[in-house]
Amino acid sequence: MLKIISGKDVNKLDLKYIKAKGILSFELMEKAAEAFCEWYMKQFDRKKTIAIFCGIGNNGGDGLAIARMLFRQGYKICVFLYGDADNASSDFKSNLRILPSNIVTKHLNDFDLKKLETDIVIDALLGVGINKPLEGQLLGIVQYLSNLKAVKIAVDVPSGLPSDTVLEGEAFSADFTVSFQFPKLSLMFPEHGHNIGELVILDIGIDQSYFKEFESKQFYLEPEDIKIRHKKYHRASHKGDYGKVMLIGGSLGKVGAVYMASKGALRTGSGLVSAFVPKCGLNILQASLPEVMVEISNNEYIIDALPENMERFDAIGIGPGKGTDIKSAEVLQKLMSRYKKNIVIDADAINIIAQNEEIKDLIRDNMILTPHVMEFERLVGKCIDHTDRLKKAIDFCAVHKCILILKGPNTTICMPDGRMYFNSTGTKYLATGGTGDVLTGILTSFIGQGYSAENAAICGVYHHGLAGQLASVNKLHGTIATDIIDKIPETFYVLNHSAGNF
Ligand SMILES: NC(=O)C1=CN([C@@H]2O[C@H](COP(=O)(O)OP(=O)(O)OC[C@H]3O[C@@H](n4cnc5c(N)ncnc54)[C@H](OP(=O)(O)O)[C@@H]3O)[C@@H](O)[C@H]2O)[C@@H](O)CC1
Ligand SMILES: Nc1ncnc2c1ncn2[C@@H]1O[C@H](COP(=O)(O)OP(=O)(O)O)[C@@H](O)[C@H]1O
Ligand SMILES: [K+]
Numbered sequence: 001m002l003k004i005i006s007g008k009d010v011n012k013l014d015l016k017y018i019k020a021k022g023i024l025s026f027e028l029m030e031k032a033a034e035a036f037c038e039w040y041m042k043q044f045d046r047k048k049t050i051a052i053f054c055g056i057g058n059n060g061g062d063g064l065a066i067a068r069m070l071f072r073q074g075y076k077i078c079v080f081l082y083g084d085a086d087n088a089s090s091d092f093k094s095n096l097r098i099l100p101s102n103i104v105t106k107h108l109n110d111f112d113l114k115k116l117e118t119d120i121v122i123d124a125l126l127g128v129g130i131n132k133p134l135e136g137q138l139l140g141i142v143q144y145l146s147n148l149k150a151v152k153i154a155v156d157v158p159s160g161l162p163s164d165t166v167l168e169g170e171a172f173s174a175d176f177t178v179s180f181q182f183p184k185l186s187l188m189f190p191e192h193g194h195n196i197g198e199l200v201i202l203d204i205g206i207d208q209s210y211f212k213e214f215e216s217k218q219f220y221l222e223p224e225d226i227k228i229r230h231k232k233y234h235r236a237s238h239k240g241d242y243g244k245v246m247l248i249g250g251s252l253g254k255v256g257a258v259y260m261a262s263k264g265a266l267r268t269g270s271g272l273v274s275a276f277v278p279k280c281g282l283n284i285l286q287a288s289l290p291e292v293m294v295e296i297s298n299n300e301y302i303i304d305a306l307p308e309n310m311e312r313f314d315a316i317g318i319g320p321g322k323g324t325d326i327k328s329a330e331v332l333q334k335l336m337s338r339y340k341k342n343i344v345i346d347a348d349a350i351n352i353i354a355q356n357e358e359i360k361d362l363i364r365d366n367m368i369l370t371p372h373v374m375e376f377e378r379l380v381g382k383c384i385d386h387t388d389r390l391k392k393a394i395d396f397c398a399v400h401k402c403i404l405i406l407k408g409p410n411t412t413i414c415m416p417d418g419r420m421y422f423n424s425t426g427t428k429y430l431a432t433g434g435t436g437d438v439l440t441g442i443l444t445s446f447i448g449q450g451y452s453a454e455n456a457a458i459c460g461v462y463h464h465g466l467a468g469q470l471a472s473v474n475k476l477h478g479t480i481a482t483d484i485i486d487k488i489p490e491t492f493y494v495l496n497h498s499a500g501n502f
Helices: 007-021 025-043 058-072 090-097 136-146 190-196 223-227 255-268 279-288 326-338 347-354 373-380 386-400 435-448 453-472 481-496
Strands: 049-054 076-081 104-107 120-124 151-155 176-180 198-202 218-220 244-248 272-277 293-296 315-318 342-345 367-369 403-406 412-414 420-422
Touching: 007 025, 025 058, 025 090, 025 176, 025 198, 049 058, 058 076, 058 090, 058 120, 058 151, 120 136, 223 453, 223 481, 244 255, 244 435, 255 272, 255 279, 255 435, 255 481, 272 279, 279 293, 315 326, 315 435, 326 342, 326 347, 342 347, 342 435, 347 373, 347 435, 367 453, 373 386, 373 403, 386 403, 386 412, 386 420, 403 453, 412 453, 420 453, 435 453, 435 481, 453 481
Parallel strands: 049 076, 049 120, 076 104, 120 151, 151 176, 176 198, 218 420, 244 272, 244 315, 272 293, 315 342, 342 367, 367 403
Antiparallel strands: 403 412, 412 420
């Protein structure tokens, strides 16, 4: 996994690395630019014209190195400079000196941006060195470029975006943000969705040992982190090894939620999956999902009781489609106080907890809560922004000793000891009804298979995001939750046959 350190520590990290390797900072910049160009050349052909905008710090230095390298590969480049080159960083100056003289280079003081015609904009104006919100001429440039009809690519971070906090004012709006070595924390924030576009993280060779001295409990998941957490099965493994789980939920008109959670558990590999639903769900589930065993509550429309002998199950997931009526709340309270194994708590079960302090006090270390942002704020109160939200999530886990999965782009797994894992899979096409129910099924399944709650959370969130990516390749905004369920098995194959990030 990649440790996420603060923007102000990036410079210290670079120094440590170049000193240990006995290389120049210029050479590290070369590595960053090479990595960028390798990525760029896979995406775009040489017919497209490129305008590269460079500030006078090292981000601008990256821009100049990128310009030189792409130019040598036959790309059509024009460079635009902003700032006084006399005050530039030394690596910027070195790169300016060796910029091929036949690259058209203009200063933004002498150029009317309205005359700009380009297919691609590469933004290397400001990186993690930003120290105040954008203003004046630079703000105008960034605003103009953000609205341009071109493919827009930010180098390291969109210019104007602070690396660790929520944006004040404005920043560049990119279609792609190509960040070096690790994602800066602010690239994980939903507030910055339209600034970041698609996020790409490029390895520039600074391995994790160099990150050790930097304090941080925040990590970005990589495929290897998932592979090592998966349980190994042997040729004589039997149904019992794969766990018996139960999904509790559904109410009149919302039986589909339990269907999706149960099928999600089956597709994740559970040995036996049972569902507990109100009477109205019996025929629906039996007919649509014959692999699932169905048990029913007494009431026709809501869940008003718990299944008998709950300890038969290795894990229970509760919430999808459940409703928040008083009877349902009593059932949840009983489950949380009596059932000693792991419980995944989602959707309406979270909404019930948010309204009832007595039930909230029952949250313990064997529970995983999976709120989306709205459900989370019902639980802890309104948050100012994502920084505040993450802080409150960690405080919540510390108090209740539970795991909390804050869903959204870069879904974040928050641990009681303050660690946070940001997911690297997922897609905006997951934003459709029922996908959260699928996650509940996946998580419950992994726990039932004997994964620790932490490993289940990490693997579950990662596979769910990857299934969303696979399902949406051709379906885009037409992707629905059941498409995602169907792709879960393929995520295991893809994970095992690929080394890269998804
Ligand atoms: N390991 C890695 O990740 C590697 C990182 N690398 C790259 O280095 C980048 C960081 O470079 P950096 O430290 O030189 O800072 P950068 O962002 O160029 O800005 C500094 C300049 O901006 C100015 N300035 C600040 N705020 C401003 C404002 N609001 N409005 C106007 N100006 C403002 C500030 O001026 P000052 O305030 O100091 O006068 C100074 O001149 C990083 O993002 C990545 O691209 C790679 O090269 C190698 C490996
Ligand atoms: N923009 C997005 N990018 C990535 N993942 C997303 C995005 N929007 C939603 N998701 C994912 O989709 C799922 C939605 O869950 P949830 O809101 O509980 O939906 P539902 O209640 O309809 O089942 C979560 O796993 C979340 O992380
Ligand atoms: K930038």
